[in-house]
Amino acid sequence: MIRPRIFVPRDAGALALGSEEVERAIIAAERKRGIEVEIVRTGSRGLFWLEPMIEIETPEGRVAYGPVKPEDVDPLFAAGFLDGGPHPLRRGRPEDIPFLKRQTRFTFARCGIVDRLSLVDYRAHAGLRGLERALSLGPAAIIEEVIKSSLRGRGGAGFPTGIKWRTAAEAQGAQKYIVCNADEGDSGTYADRMLMEGDPFCLIEGMTIAGIAVGATKGFVYMRSEYPHAIEIFGRALQIARSEGMLDHGIAGSKHHFDIEIRVGAGAYVCGEETALLDSLEGKRGQVRAKPPLPAHHGLFGRPTVINNVISLASVPAILADGADAYRELGFGRSRGTIPIQLAGNIKHGGLFETSFGVALGELVDDIGGGTLTGRPVRAVQVGGPLGAYFPRALFDTPFDYEAFTAKNGLIGHGGVVVFDDTVDMARQARFAMEFCSIESCGKCTPCRIGSTRGVEVIDRIVKGERRAENLTLLQELCETMRCGSLCALGGFVPFPVTSAITHFPEDFGGAPLSAAAAA
Amino acid sequence: MFSAVPWSSTRAQEIIEANLSLVGPALPILHALQKEFGYIDREAVPLIAQALNLSRAEVHGVVSFYHDFREAPPGRHVLKLCRAEACQSMGADALADQARETLRVGWGETTADGRITLEPVFCLGLCACAPAAMLDGRVFGALDDTRLSALIDQARRP
Numbered sequence: 001m002i003r004p005r006i007f008v009p010r011d012a013g014a015l016a017l018g019s020e021e022v023e024r025a026i027i028a029a030e031r032k033r034g035i036e037v038e039i040v041r042t043g044s045r046g047l048f049w050l051e052p053m054i055e056i057e058t059p060e061g062r063v064a065y066g067p068v069k070p071e072d073v074d075p076l077f078a079a080g081f082l083d084g085g086p087h088p089l090r091r092g093r094p095e096d097i098p099f100l101k102r103q104t105r106f107t108f109a110r111c112g113i114v115d116r117l118s119l120v121d122y123r124a125h126a127g128l129r130g131l132e133r134a135l136s137l138g139p140a141a142i143i144e145e146v147i148k149s150s151l152r153g154r155g156g157a158g159f160p161t162g163i164k165w166r167t168a169a170e171a172q173g174a175q176k177y178i179v180c181n182a183d184e185g186d187s188g189t190y191a192d193r194m195l196m197e198g199d200p201f202c203l204i205e206g207m208t209i210a211g212i213a214v215g216a217t218k219g220f221v222y223m224r225s226e227y228p229h230a231i232e233i234f235g236r237a238l239q240i241a242r243s244e245g246m247l248d249h250g251i252a253g254s255k256h257h258f259d260i261e262i263r264v265g266a267g268a269y270v271c272g273e274e275t276a277l278l279d280s281l282e283g284k285r286g287q288v289r290a291k292p293p294l295p296a297h298h299g300l301f302g303r304p305t306v307i308n309n310v311i312s313l314a315s316v317p318a319i320l321a322d323g324a325d326a327y328r329e330l331g332f333g334r335s336r337g338t339i340p341i342q343l344a345g346n347i348k349h350g351g352l353f354e355t356s357f358g359v360a361l362g363e364l365v366d367d368i369g370g371g372t373l374t375g376r377p378v379r380a381v382q383v384g385g386p387l388g389a390y391f392p393r394a395l396f397d398t399p400f401d402y403e404a405f406t407a408k409n410g411l412i413g414h415g416g417v418v419v420f421d422d423t424v425d426m427a428r429q430a431r432f433a434m435e436f437c438s439i440e441s442c443g444k445c446t447p448c449r450i451g452s453t454r455g456v457e458v459i460d461r462i463v464k465g466e467r468r469a470e471n472l473t474l475l476q477e478l479c480e481t482m483r484c485g486s487l488c489a490l491g492g493f494v495p496f497p498v499t500s501a502i503t504h505f506p507e508d509f510g511g512a513p514l515s516a517a518a519a520a
Numbered sequence: 521m522f523s524a525v526p527w528s529s530t531r532a533q534e535i536i537e538a539n540l541s542l543v544g545p546a547l548p549i550l551h552a553l554q555k556e557f558g559y560i561d562r563e564a565v566p567l568i569a570q571a572l573n574l575s576r577a578e579v580h581g582v583v584s585f586y587h588d589f590r591e592a593p594p595g596r597h598v599l600k601l602c603r604a605e606a607c608q609s610m611g612a613d614a615l616a617d618q619a620r621e622t623l624r625v626g627w628g629e630t631t632a633d634g635r636i637t638l639e640p641v642f643c644l645g646l647c648a649c650a651p652a653a654m655l656d657g658r659v660f661g662a663l664d665d666t667r668l669s670a671l672i673d674q675a676r677r678p
Contacts, residue, residue, distance in 0.1 A: 012644075012645065012646060012659050013645075013646055013648060013649055013661065015658075015659055016644075016646050016649055016652060016659040016660050016661030016662075017649055017661050017662060048648035048649050049648075051649070184645060185642065185643055186643070187604030187605040187606045187607070187642065187643045187647060188604075188605060188606045188647045189643075189645070189647065190645035190646070190647055190648065192645075193645040224645075225551075225588050226641055226643065226644050226645065226654075227644075227645060228657050229659070261542075263544075263547065263548070264547070264548075264551055265547075265586075265588075266547060266550070266551070266586030266587065266588035266589060267586055267587035267588035267641075267642075268585065268586050268587060269642060280547065281544050281547075282544045283544040283545060283546030283547055283572070283582065284546070284582060285581055285582055285585040286585065286586070301543065301544075342647065342648070343648065344606040344647035344648050344650065345605065345606040345607075345608075345609035345610060345647060345650060346609040346610055346650075347648070350647070350648030350649065351648050352648075373610070382605055386604065386605060416606075416647065418605050418606045418609055418647065419609060420609045421609075424609070429605070429608075432605070432608070436604075436642070439642075440642075442585075
C-alpha cells in the first residue's frame with residue numbers, strides 16, 4: 001500500500017508559527033487511527049500568513065491546508081484531508097493560490113516543494129542540470145553565459161555577477177576562493193534563509209559552478225549566527241553532497257575538485273559588507289577594507305576571491321540549465337531576470353514574492369500584500385533594509401528596479417519591503433536608523449563612527465523642538481558628510497532612511513505636512 | 521535550556537587546539553568556547569593569542585567587536601528579542617518594554633535568580649511573522665503580550 005504523503009514545512013518561519021507542534025499532532029493522529037503516512041519535510045513556499053501550511057499529495061496534485069494549528073489536526077483527519085477533503089482551512093492547489101500564481105518562480109522553483117535534504121528529489125525537480133551543462137561548457141563559456149544573462153548581484157549593490165567572475169578568473173593565483181555572503185542582516189529580508197533551509201543543494205550547485213568557472217577549489221559560506229536552522233540544514237546538505245559525489249574530488253564524475261565550508265558570523269551587521277566579511281573570515285574584527293584592491297584580485301587571505309550573495313549564486317544553476325536568454329528575457333530596464341521580493345512587517349499577506357523586475361511598489365504592498373495586517377492605512381514602506389529609504393504612498397508608482405529606486409533617492413537592496421501603518425512615528429524611525437548605525441559601525445571611518453552618534457543627538461534635539469530649523473540644516477549636512485565620506489554602505493547609506501523620513505514626513509519632525517502635490 | 525560547564529583552561533586549550541587546522545580559526549574557536557562555557561572567559565584571551573601568534577590586544581579586539589560573545593556566563597535561558605524595523609512595525613518596542621519590566625533587567629542582563637538573560641537581536645529573518653523572538657535557539661513568531669508572557673513564564677519555571 002502506498003502511504004499518503006504529507007508535506008510539512010520546517011522553515012524557521014514555519015517553525016516560529018508552530019509547524020513542529022503540528023507535525024507531532026499529525027504523528028499522534030496517525031497512530032491513533034492506525035494508519036501510516038509519510039511525512040516529507042520541506043522548506044516554505046513563502047506564504048507566511050498561511051504557515052504552517054501542510055500539503056497532501058492527491059491524484060489531482062497537491063492540496064494545501066493552512067494555517068494549521070495542532071488542534072486542527074484531528075478535525076482535518078476527520079474531514080478526510082488525506083484525500084484532499086473539504087475543510088475551512090483547505091486552500092486548494094497551492095499553485096492556484098493567487099499569491100503564488102502571480103509569481104515567476106525561477107530561483108525559488110523548488111523551495112517548499114521538495115524534500116530539502118534529498119538529492120534524488122533535487123534531481124527529479126531539475127536540479128544538477130545547470131552543473132551538468134556547466135561541465136560540458138567549460139570555464140570560459142560558463143562566464144560568458146552568466147555575463148549574457150545580465151545577472152546582477154542580489155545582495156544589494158547590483159554589480160554584474162559575470163564580470164566579477166571574469167575578473168577573478170583572469171587574476172593570477174594558485175589558490176582562489178568562492179565566498180558566499182549569507183550574512184543576511186537587513187530587517188525585512190529572509191530570502192537567503194528560506195533558500196538555504198528549503199533548497200540548500202541549489203546554493204551548493206551554484207557555488208560549484210562558480211568554482212569551476214574561476215578555477216577555485218574552495219568555497220566558504222559565511223552564515224549568520226541568528227540563523228541556526230539554516231546553519232544546521234545547510235551543514236547536513238553539505239555532508240550529503242559530499243557523500244553523493246556532488247562535492248569534493250571529481251565533482252559529478254568530472255576532473256574538478258571543489259569543497260565548501262560553513263563559517264558562522266557573530267552578530268555584526270557590518271560583516272554583510274563584503275570586505276568586512278572577508279576580514280571576519282580571516283579571524284579579524286569585521287572591519288571594512290578600502291577598495292581597490294578588489295576582492296576579485298586581492299580577497300580572502302589576499303587571494304583572488306569571488307564574493308556573491310546567496311541569491312546570486314542560487315540563480316546560476318537555472319541560468320545555466322535554461323540558458324542566459326531565458327533569464328534575460330525577464331525583467332525591466334537594466335534589471336534583468338527575477339528578484340525574490342520579501343514582504344514583511346505590518347502586512348496582511350507577508351511572504352516571498354519572486355517576480356520579474358518592474359512591478360510597482362504599490363501593487364506589491366496594496367494588492368499582492370493586501371495592505372496592513374492591523375487593517376490601518378499604510379503610511380510608510382521601507383525598502384532595502386535598515387539603510388533603505390522610507391517611501392510614502394505618493395511614491396507607490398515606483399517600479400521595483402535598481403535604477404528606478406535610485407532615481408527616487410532609495411534603493412532596493414536585498415529586496416526587503418517593510419510596511420508600517422499610520423501609527424508609525426517617522427522621527428523615531430529616523431533616530432533608530434542612526435542608532436543602529438552607531439551600534440553596528442565597524443569604527444574604521446569617522447563619518448560613520450562619530451556621525452551616527454551625533455545624528456541620534458541632533459534628531460533628539462529636533463524632536464524636542466530645540467532650534468529646529470538650525471538643527472534640521474545641521475542634520476542634512478551631517479547626512480551629506482556621511483553619504484560622501486563613509487568607507488562603505490553602512491555610513492554611506494544611512495542617510496537614506498533619515499532624509500527620506502524628513503522629506504516625506506516633515507510633520508513628524510515638527511514641520512508642516514506636505515501638500516498632496518508636493519508629496520508626489 | 522542552557523547547560524554550560526564551568527570555565528576550565530585545560531578544556532579551553534583542547535578546544536583551541538581542535539580548531540587550529542582551520543584557516544582563519546579565530547571565530548570558530550570563539551564560537552566553540554562560548555558553546556562550551558556560555559561566554560568567553562578573560563583567561564581565554566592569552567591562550568588564543570598564544571595559539572594564533574597574535575597579541576592579547578588583537579584577540580581582545582576581536583572578542584569585543586562581535587555582539588555575540590559574552591564576557592560573563594548567561595542565565596539558564598537566553599531570550600533574544602528582535603528589535604529591528606520589521607518587528608518594530610508590529611509592536612516590538614512595546615514587547616521589549618514589557619520584557620524588561622517583567623524581568624527587571626536591561627539588555628544583556630540576567631535576572632536576579634540567574635534564570636533568564638535578555639538580549640537584543642537585530643533580525644532573525646522572521647520578518648513576515650513579526651514580532652519575533654528566540655528562546656534558547658527555538659524561534660517564535662507573531663508574538664503579542666500574552667504569548668511573550670507565556671514564553672517568559674515557561675523560562676522561569678524551575
